[in-house]
Amino acid sequence: MGEPRQESVPVLPWMRQPVDVSQCEECPLDLLPCLDPRLMVALQELGFSSLFPVQVGVWQETIGPGAFERDLCINSPTGSGKTLAYALPIVQALSNRTVRCLRALVVLPTRDLALQVKEVFAAIAPAVGLSVGLAVGQSSVADEISKLIKRPKLEAGICYDPDDLPQELESSVDILVATPGRLMDHITSTKGFTLEHLCYLVVDETDRMLREAYQSWLPTVLNLTRSDEEGPIPCITSFLPSAFGSLKTIRRCGVEKGFNGKPYPRLVKLVLSATLTRDPSKLAQLDLHHPLLLTTGKRRYQVPERLESYSLMCESKLKPLYLVAVLQSLGSEKCIVFTSSVESTHRLCTLVNFFDDLKLNIKEYSGLQRQSVRSKTLKAFREGKVQVLVSSDAMTRGMDVEGVRNVVNYDMPSYVKTYIHRAGRTARAGQKGRCFTLLDKVEVKRFKKLLQKAGIDSCPSYSVPSDSLESLRTIYPSALEKLKEKVESETSKKLKLAPKSSRRSQAEGKKSRNDQ
Numbered sequence: 075m076g077e078p079r080q081e082s083v084p085v086l087p088w089m090r091q092p093v094d095v096s097q098c099e100e101c102p103l104d105l106l107p108c109l110d111p112r113l114m115v116a117l118q119e120l121g122f123s124s125l126f127p128v129q130v131g132v133w134q135e136t137i138g139p140g141a142f143e144r145d146l147c148i149n150s151p152t153g154s155g156k157t158l159a160y161a162l163p164i165v166q167a168l169s170n171r172t173v174r175c176l177r178a179l180v181v182l183p184t185r186d187l188a189l190q191v192k193e194v195f196a197a198i199a200p201a202v203g204l205s206v207g208l209a210v211g212q213s214s215v216a217d218e219i220s221k222l223i224k225r226p227k228l229e230a231g232i233c234y235d236p237d238d239l240p241q242e243l244e245s246s247v248d249i250l251v252a253t254p255g256r257l258m259d260h261i262t263s264t265k266g267f268t269l270e271h272l273c274y275l276v277v278d279e280t281d282r283m284l285r286e287a288y289q290s291w292l293p294t295v296l297n298l299t300r301s302d303e304e305g306p307i308p309c310i311t312s313f314l315p316s317a318f319g320s321l322k323t324i325r326r327c328g329v330e331k332g333f334n335g336k337p338y339p340r341l342v343k344l345v346l347s348a349t350l351t352r353d354p355s356k357l358a359q360l361d362l363h364h365p366l367l368l369t370t371g372k373r374r375y376q377v378p379e380r381l382e383s384y385s386l387m388c389e390s391k392l393k394p395l396y397l398v399a400v401l402q403s404l405g406s407e408k409c410i411v412f413t414s415s416v417e418s419t420h421r422l423c424t425l426v427n428f429f430d431d432l433k434l435n436i437k438e439y440s441g442l443q444r445q446s447v448r449s450k451t452l453k454a455f456r457e458g459k460v461q462v463l464v465s466s467d468a469m470t471r472g473m474d475v476e477g478v479r480n481v482v483n484y485d486m487p488s489y490v491k492t493y494i495h496r497a498g499r500t501a502r503a504g505q506k507g508r509c510f511t512l513l514d515k516v517e518v519k520r521f522k523k524l525l526q527k528a529g530i531d532s533c534p535s536y537s538v539p540s541d542s543l544e545s546l547r548t549i550y551p552s553a554l555e556k557l558k559e560k561v562e563s564e565t566s567k568k569l570k571l572a573p574k575s576s577r578r579s580q581a582e583g584k585k586s587r588n589d590q
């Protein structure tokens with residue numbers, strides 16, 4: 075999973091004068107201007123008594139005079155509360171709507187992340203009568219459609235022309251949280267699913283969303299939400315499958331029901347990341363309207379204030395031992411261990427589980443697993459039944475799990491952005507957290523550069539007790555032997571399940587790899 079190299083690209087003019095939200099003070103809810111009292115109660119029920127600085131900054135730009143006049147790009151550290159920063163103003167802005175239709179769409183790269191964001195909306199939106207939907211492929215398409223689209227009550231005995239029905243269909247949700255794949259399924263195939271009333275589009279984890287095309291979901295959504303007057307964006311019309319012509323979901327100009335006779339509001343975009351790209355060609359895909367950048371502090375990248383970084387020197391071949399010793403020293407505090415690939419995640423998790431003395435429940439969490447397995451693991455981790463997740467990078471961006479006190483980089487991250495997102499699973503919402511990185515001496519120089527880019531000035535070395543290392547050394551050979559047996563049995567199982575042709579090519583592949 076490569077991230078683009080940080081090349082010196084020119085910074086766009088609008089990015090040169092950002093609003094620095096670190097200048098905002100936390101704001102107690104009762105002092106927040108214009109906050110709907112019903113939302114105040116909902117927030118209090120969540121245990122929130124004030125808004126974090128980024129939330130105050132976004133509130134100031136979105137509520138009151140000049141509300142939502144410009145698209146917003148928000149670059150703020152991991153765990154600083156970006157989800158509520160967009161969820162609250164959107165819910166407040168929609169709180170006086172009278173007709174239900176899909177007005178806000180939030181798109182995220184993974185299902186678990188979408189579920190997490192949906193929970194935030196679901197905690198506040200019902201307080202003002204808004205309904206939130208989910209399109210992530212968690213359930214069957216039919217089940218999802220039944221929750222998103224309200225079927226008209228048809229009178230028995232009357233024969234209806236099916237072609238007339240789509241006009242009668244209504245959205246059951248005001249706000250939709252989606253992953254790109256399922257969103258595209260609904261756009262192309264779900265009768266009655268329309269983006270013609272959409273007012274707010276949120277692209278969370280923007281840099282990842284822009285790096286991966288995900289079936290051209292973005293140009294599709296942008297074209298379907300442009301008003302007739304604007305016309306389609308020339309460079310993106312080619313993405314649109316011709317079938318969309320018949321859907322007629324391009325936003326109309328004119329007067330909208332439910333907004334007191336005001337004209338259709340223009341689609342507002344909010345894009346967010348802890349490591350927002352500055353690459354003009356990537357940002358151009360968003361077709362931003364007078365964008366305003368909100369950042370935290372002067373540095374390009376920022377780690378959470380209470381994050382402590384540590385390095386741990388060890389020989390490459392002894393890394394598993396050092397990892398087990400670190401986990402022993404952390405006790406039962408929740409921890410996420412990051413590796414560089416899905417394969418090494420699987421092997422490492424299998425191996426550490428062969429150290430019987432480690433009285434921890436350690437589970438794998440990676441893109442190699444089925445979604446249902448991953449979701450089950452994440453639930454157990456949230457509930458504290460699993461204490462350690464061994465994980466690959468792709469799945470953990472944005473993940474917010476209460477009580478994660480430690481992160482271990484088993485493999486040193488190759489990019490500063492990767493370090494920031496991994497370390498950012500701890501030290502969230504003003505809490506303390508630690509990030510340990512295991513290093514071989516050949517990696518030290520590169521790691522120092524990476525820390526510099528991340529704005530980390532201090533990274534003391536962490537040491538594990540030598541007696542615990544010594545006792546682990548005695549178990550290590552048998553753990554390695556068990557790992558070898560397990561890997562062999564898994565490989566032969568896979569070969570048996572695979573069709574003959576692919577078995578042959580796998581065997582040939584193995585042979586040629588061995589020959590190298």
Ligand SMILES: Nc1ncnc2c1ncn2[C@@H]1O[C@H](COP(=O)(O)OP(=O)(O)OP(=O)(O)O)[C@@H](O)[C@H]1O
Pocket residue numbers: 121122123124125126129150151152153154155156157158347348471472473474498502503
């Ligand atoms: N006003 C608040 N008061 C107390 N806790 C809050 C508040 N706002 C958010 N939080 C908590 O802060 C944590 C981090 O929030 P969130 O997940 O939105 O961060 P983020 O900035 O999106 O992080 P990432 O970049 O990693 O996705 C969550 O557990 C959330 O419940």
